[in-house]
Amino acid sequence: MKKLTYWLMGLVMVSQACSSKKKADLLVRNAVVYTADSAFTTAQAFAIADGKFVAVGPAETILNNYTADSVADLGGQPVYPGFYDPHAHFLNLGQTLDQADLVGAESYDEVLARLKAYAQKHADALWLTGRGWDQNDWPDKRFPTKAKLDAAFPNLPVALMRVDGHALLVNSKALRLAHITAGSSIEGGEVILESGQPTGVLVDNAMSLVKRVIPQPDEKDKERMLLAAQKHCLALGLTTVSDAGLNQKDIELIEKLQKEGRLKIRDYAMISLGEPNLNYYLKRGPYQTDRLTVRAFKLYADGALGSRGACLRQPYADRPETGGFLLLNPAELKRVLTLLANSSFQANTHCIGDSANHLILDLYGGLLKGPNNRRWRIEHAQVVSPDDFWKFNRYSVIPSVQPTHATSDMYWAADRLGPVRVKGAYAFKDLLKQNGYIAFGSDFPVEAANPLYGFHAAVARVDAKGFPAGGFQMENAVDRPTALKAMTRWAAYANYEDHLRGSIEPGKQADFVVLQQDIMKVPAPQLRTAKVTQTWIAGERVF
Numbered sequence: 437m438k439k440l441t442y443w444l445m446g447l448v449m450v451s452q453a454c455s456s457k458k459k460a461d462l463l464v465r466n467a468v469v470y471t472a473d474s475a476f477t478t479a480q481a482f483a484i485a486d487g488k489f490v491a492v493g494p495a496e497t498i499l500n501n502y503t504a505d506s507v508a509d510l511g512g513q514p515v516y517p518g519f520y521d522p523h524a525h526f527l528n529l530g531q532t533l534d535q536a537d538l539v540g541a542e543s544y545d546e547v548l549a550r551l552k553a554y555a556q557k558h559a560d561a562l563w564l565t566g567r568g569w570d571q572n573d574w575p576d577k578r579f580p581t582k583a584k585l586d587a588a589f590p591n592l593p594v595a596l597m598r599v600d601g602h603a604l605l606v607n608s609k610a611l612r613l614a615h616i617t618a619g620s621s622i623e624g625g626e627v628i629l630e631s632g633q634p635t636g637v638l639v640d641n642a643m644s645l646v647k648r649v650i651p652q653p654d655e656k657d658k659e660r661m662l663l664a665a666q667k668h669c670l671a672l673g674l675t676t677v678s679d680a681g682l683n684q685k686d687i688e689l690i691e692k693l694q695k696e697g698r699l700k701i702r703d704y705a706m707i708s709l710g711e712p713n714l715n716y717y718l719k720r721g722p723y724q725t726d727r728l729t730v731r732a733f734k735l736y737a738d739g740a741l742g743s744r745g746a747c748l749r750q751p752y753a754d755r756p757e758t759g760g761f762l763l764l765n766p767a768e769l770k771r772v773l774t775l776l777a778n779s780s781f782q783a784n785t786h787c788i789g790d791s792a793n794h795l796i797l798d799l800y801g802g803l804l805k806g807p808n809n810r811r812w813r814i815e816h817a818q819v820v821s822p823d824d825f826w827k828f829n830r831y832s833v834i835p836s837v838q839p840t841h842a843t844s845d846m847y848w849a850a851d852r853l854g855p856v857r858v859k860g861a862y863a864f865k866d867l868l869k870q871n872g873y874i875a876f877g878s879d880f881p882v883e884a885a886n887p888l889y890g891f892h893a894a895v896a897r898v899d900a901k902g903f904p905a906g907g908f909q910m911e912n913a914v915d916r917p918t919a920l921k922a923m924t925r926w927a928a929y930a931n932y933e934d935h936l937r938g939s940i941e942p943g944k945q946a947d948f949v950v951l952q953q954d955i956m957k958v959p960a961p962q963l964r965t966a967k968v969t970q971t972w973i974a975g976e977r978v979f
């Protein structure tokens with residue numbers, strides 16, 4: 437009897453202990469958790485309920501206070517907040533995955549070989565489209581011409597986007613369908629001529645002459661592309677991506693797929709500039725769903741440095757007859773920015789050249805006046821004059837930069853800019869110093885979507901092969917905690933989502949990623965090959 441009483445008492449005590457524990461949906465233990473909170477704390481365990489972190493801390497604290505049906509023992513693997521890509525083109529990535537992949541081709545002949553293989557697989561295609569060529573990687577670094585394309589594809593129209601998305605190489609068939617001749621001209625773009633004839637290269641706005649005659653993907657095509665892009669991104673640990681420039685229809689398609697539960701990844705949709713979008717969204721105002729944020733307009737001030745479309749204050753060092761150009765005139769930029777200043781939308785303006793950065797910082801300054809919480813961004817902030825950096829601080833402007841652009845462009849950036857101006861290019865640390873924050877993205881599919889390539893480029897400033905020895909302009913390298921914050925909590929801040937996620941803290945949405953190697957510790961050359969083993973969004977395993 438006594439024995440039974442003791443036994444019963446023990447049972448009561450155990451059940452009391454159990455009932456004092458709070459119920460969670462999932463406990464994660466035996467991990468190295470980089471929370472990316474404001475003190476950059478590490479923890480060993482956390483509890484998740486209803487898609488949010490409810491407790492984060494030492495193993496005993498979590499396991500003594502919480503119980504859950506699922507417990508994940510991570511065997512000491514490192515955990516980070518879900519990776520952000522605050523400047524990317526998610527739908528375009530899907531489109532790219534559908535096209536001939538020309539990234540990394542080391543010659544024009546390799547481009548042709550890849551195209552032929554693609555054409556064989558897509559025998560019913562009406563157009564041959566591809567993306568990712570870069571003549572800077574070829575033995576002949578001059579812009580290509582259509583001659584070789586014409587020989588290989590005399591009857592099928594071909595349009596191939598340069599790696600930076602700012603130049604299109606097309607064949608004669610495509611030129612004819614687009615009615616492009618030596619006399620064609622378009623503001624903010626260039627039909628490149630040689631001996632008075634189009635070479636087949638179209639720069640910036642001139643690309644639209646061809647784009648408008650290429651059959652557009654329909655909604656079914658786009659669904660397929662978005663789901664393919666999602667699969668690609670989740671495997672890389674990305675939990676929030678951006679679409680730097682979308683129309684209403686595409687935003688609504690993403691929203692629909694998210695509501696149906698088919699698109700799990702979160703999207704920060706920047707609205708493309710244009711009167712229909714302005715009219716519609718200025719009236720509607722910003723909005724946010726569980727997985728979608730719509731509160732920014734994407735503007736383009738200029739083009740890219742590689743194709744000399746970036747707008748510089750002084751001429752290009754390697755082509756003194758040009759200084760690039762603006763894609764919109766200053767009066768139009770001011771008109772649109774004034775509309776946005778009078779709304780609650782964020783303005784995210786693409787600025788590559790120092791002239792574009794100078795102009796937009798001053799336009800922002802005129803409207804924002806001083807420190808503020810509007811979180812207006814400059815996308816790329818790629819070449820900034822020494823006398824303009826302070827304006828990021830004065831007007832609370834967020835630099836939204838892409839570390840892999842530095843390591844992709846470093847081979848020729850000094851040719852374009854000369855030895856002095858290049859010091860203000862890809863100056864991430866100088867930009868960081870202004871406000872104490874910076875956002876790192878990739879601009880995929882211009883660059884690879886893997887956020888660890890950006891992490892590596894930001895801290896080591898070398899390419900995949902470790903070139904150049906010692907790193908490119910290392911005075912602007914950042915340390916690893918900074919790089920991690922720039923692709924998590926600060927990226928969330930740049931998206932107005934820092935109250936929702938971007939760190940592993942109680943109350944935040946449970947987006948996190950598990951890696952095989954610890955990117956805070958492994959030697960730099962191993963950063964690019966660190967492997968994502970799990971990706972979680974809102975407490976649900978999605979990879």
Ligand SMILES: [Zn+2]
Nearest residue numbers: 523524680879
């Ligand atoms: Zn972009």
